[in-house]
Amino acid sequence: MMRIVIYGASGMVGRGTLNQSLSASDVEKVIIVVRRSLNIQHEKLSEIVISDLNQTHDLDMIKNFDACFYCLGVSASGMTEAQYSAINYDLTINIAKALQANNPDMTFVYISGAGTDSTEQGKIMWARVKGKTH
DSSP states (O other), X not given: OEEEEEEOTTSHHHHHHHHHHHHOTTEEEEEEEESXXXXXXXXXXXXXXXXXXXXXXXXXXXXXXXXXXXXXXXXXXXXXXXXXXXXXXXXXXXHHHHHHHHOTXXXXXXXXXXXXXXXXXXXXXXXXXXXXXX
């Protein structure tokens, strides 16, 4: 039986990941890390509510979890590259490092989207940042 952590469960991809995780027969526990409660009641589900995800939070609740699905991110619309990178790169890497330090055996799945630019050389800013994160 698997135990799963989800970041970004309020977005479209994160909500789909949450729904699939809750309905999976081989998942016994799901914790979502959110900025505000999603007010979802399910016997497998718990929430960790943190208003500022840049702040370190207590990871003891997820020490023995098997996987993290990281679905958190924002649209690049109206953002500078620095603003977009702070959320979609810096925050992602910081959380992944904290989770790895807390639980080296946890699998971290970064869910980003199609069209990322792993060369980091393209003209599309969001694709470069997501490619760098990947």
